[in-house]
Amino acid sequence: FAQDRPLVEALRREGGGAYEERVGAFGQVLGGEPLEWGRLANEHPPQLRTHDRYGERIDEIDFHPAWHSLLRLGLEAQVQSLPWVDEKTGAHVARAALFMLLGQVEAGVGCPLSMTFASVPALRVQPDLADEWIPRLTSGDALxxxxxxxxxxxxxxxxxxxxxxxxxxxxxxxxxxxxxxxxxxxxxxxxxxxxxxxxxxxxxxxxxxxxxxxxxxxxxxxxxxxxxxxxxxxxxxxxxxxxxGIRTIIEMVVHTRLDCVLGSTALMRRAVAEATHHAAHRAAFGRLLVDQPLMANVLADLCVESEAATLTALRLGRAFDEGDHAFRRLATAVAKFWICKRTPPLVAEALECLGGNGYVEESQLPRLFRESPLNSIWEGAGNVNALDVLRAVGREPESVAAFLTEVELAAGADARLDRAIVELKDELADTDEVELRARRLVERLALALQGSLLVRYGDPAVADAFCASRLGGGGGVFGTLPRGLELGAIVERHRPQLGG
Ligand SMILES: Cc1cc2nc3c(=O)[nH]c(=O)nc-3n(C[C@H](O)[C@H](O)[C@H](O)COP(=O)(O)OP(=O)(O)OC[C@H]3O[C@@H](n4cnc5c(N)ncnc54)[C@H](O)[C@@H]3O)c2cc1C
The missing domain is CATH 2.40.110.20 (Butyryl-CoA Dehydrogenase, subunit A; domain 2)
Incomplete structure (x- = not known):
């Protein structure tokens, strides 16, 4: 946790500072044996046993002990419940950080933890069931x-x-x-x-x-x-x-969508940590990879994407803490689309930074790569998510107003961002063939939000690189940042400092 500077800064800034010690302690634990549990739980996937020895249906699932250990860790950290049981402000932000740390070690247990967490607000509409089940779900007694x-x-x-x-x-x-x-x-x-x-x-x-x-x-x-x-x-x-039914379960889906954002941000961070670490220790043609200009460009570009996702994820967490429904409505849908879509190409590029070793299971990058498309599929696949953004834009103007207010907090700070905001407003005002243009609109919304957050709160070098590339008509692949940026400083900010 302490190595992930954008995450530490965002936790403090977005109101989760009171939990810093706790989040840090969780990160310490996860950095030990649980890393191995993640590998084991994937190499020994669950098995269904449908019948017992007498031929009776039992429908039980056997998990590897490593899975149980990881799930227990998550439950003990209250990943399934923190904001529902802790009145302190910043609990959603802190839980977001906990979820993201666990997701860097193993994403699989995130699914039951997320659904259990997300079921609580949906159950509240039915007081008798809420009384019966919420205490069990939040205490970790039931999933x-x-x-x-x-x-x-x-x-x-x-x-x-x-x-x-x-x-x-x-x-x-x-x-x-x-x-x-x-x-x-x-x-x-x-x-x-x-x-x-x-x-x-x-x-x-x-x-x-x-x-x-x-x-x-x-x-x-x-x-x-x-x-x-x-x-x-x-x-x-x-x-x-x-x-x-849809109105009832959508309360659950809103929260699992938040977790898709957190989960994908976690995958990005793990991939960036692996790639920057590798490049800082591997030499080719007589120089460390990290010192080769073209590799520095690739790595810095990955770091920029990861920092943008981290800032967005925790800003969303604050919106949940504050009960800011208007901002949360549009921003969750936008972030779910964009961050989950950006994850597979980022992980693929990080994998390539490790060369052939990245393609081999021991590096763990193949596991991250296989995981990376999922958050964009479940809880509303990409197009469905983009259409949901259109729905919010069309039917809930207060969500657009809240979103633009947040974006415009950075107005005047960077000319490239100012231009992007003008273009975004033009795009929003154009109602012609809007369904066909939905992805383009969501992309612009996402980039404007991320640009605004980075300009205000991100590392200045990262913010500059973001605006120069994402808002400046950059290329389609990672590693196409223009000249004149502080690539080395960006990579150093994101590289895990493991005593070497
Ligand atoms: C590993 C995994 C676990 C899952 N777990 C659960 C679970 O626990 N509970 C559960 O209920 N579901 C679960 N799902 C299902 C998941 O939520 C659905 O797969 C997802 O919502 C998409 O539905 P579908 O597969 O029927 O695809 P479809 O609905 O057939 O969609 C196919 C494609 O068409 C696109 N599309 C759909 N409508 C439109 C449109 N109007 N315009 C343009 N494009 C459109 C979609 O974006 C998608 O790309 C899980 C899925 C996976 C992969």
Whole structure:
């Protein structure tokens, strides 16, 4: 943690300073044996056991002990609960830092921790269920998952076919869910079609009506179990109003989207730490890689991206602390799109900085690379996210106003940023073929926000490099920063100082 200067500075600035010691201690712990646990948990992915020796269905999942150790670490650090149990200001910002530290070591356990964390605000709409489950979820005694996606549609959840029918005081659900991560959880929020429309239900496990059919064979995120499940008369209780399922579960999704931003920022940081460290110790053609001008350009460009993501992530954390719904609404969607999209090319480039070694499993870069596209897919894939930004822009003008107010706090500080803000406003005002242009608009929103944050709070050399490249019509690949920037200083700021 202490090595990640942008993160330390952002934690203090955004209101999490009271937690600095605690976050630092967590970072210390993670830098030891847990690094090895991350590798082990991925090399020994979870296995589904459907039946016991007598042929009875059990649907249990065996995880490697390293997975359990990592999950326990996260739970003990209250990654699933800090802002819900600690009244101190800055708890969201501090939790963001904790989540990002854990995510640098292993992303897989982030999924159940995130869903458990995010279920709490959704459950609050149903006081009896909230009283029953929130204490268990926040104390680490229980985990919560979510099941929305079906085979015929994940983005378009209105097409869900799982049905819900009343059965006395409770409901019975029937149907299939094509993706259900952390299926060993104790409880799930599930969308199903009730007579009054798509509704959100709480389903407990284990129960005979909840079958785990199969675990997915995934590109990455292999330590975490993601399943196909079948509900056969599964007992369920309604959360919120019948027919308002999306409105209910969206409270959960807002928070898991925040965690996608944090998770991708964590992957960026780990990749940058690995690349800068390697280049500072590896020589080619008689000079350290880090001292070769072209490599310095690549590394500095990666550092700029990582710092921009870190500042954005913790600024978002503050918006959650402050209950700033207007800013949070648009900024979360923008950041989820942009930071998650920037992560795979950044990790690929960092991997290449290690040369052939980066392509080999021992370096851990392949694991990061496989993980890197995921945050852009779940919780709303890229296009769906971009369309959500359009929805916010079109229907919630207060979110645009709050976003622009934040961006314009840096007005006048950098001519390139000022120009970008003017262009952004032109883009926002143009309603012609807006769906076709959605990604372009989100990109401009993201760059304006990141530029504003960096100009105000970032390292001056990093801010200069960001404005000169991202706001100055830079190239499409990393390593195309223009001349005249302090590349060496940027890399040194981000390079882990491990006594050498
Ligand atoms: C590892 C993993 C774990 C997961 N865990 C869970 C879980 O625990 N619970 C859960 O409910 N889901 C889970 N999911 C599912 C995930 O949320 C969905 O895959 C995702 O929402 C996309 O839905 P889909 O796969 O049906 O793709 P589709 O909805 O078919 O989308 C395919 C593509 O079309 C694009 N698209 C869709 N609509 C439009 C449009 N109008 N205009 C332009 N482009 C569009 C999308 O952006 C996407 O790129 C998981 C997925 C993965 C990969």
């Amino acid at each position: 919560c998952g979510m099941a929305m996606t079906e085979r015929q549609g994940g983005s378009d959840v209105r097409a869900n076919e799982t049905t819900a029918r009343r059965s006395g005081e409770t409901w019975e659900l029937d149907g299939n869910k094509w993706f259900c991560s952390a299926p060993m959880s104790d409880v799930f929020l599930v969308l199903a079609q009730a007579p009054g429309g798509l509704s959100c239900f709480l389903v407990e496990r284990p129960q005979p009506g909840f079958r785990i059919e199969r675990l997915k064979d995934k590109l990455g995120n292999r330590s975490n179990a993601s399943a196909e499940i079948r509900l056969e008369g599964a007992e369920a209780r309604l959360v919120g109003e019948e027919g308002l």
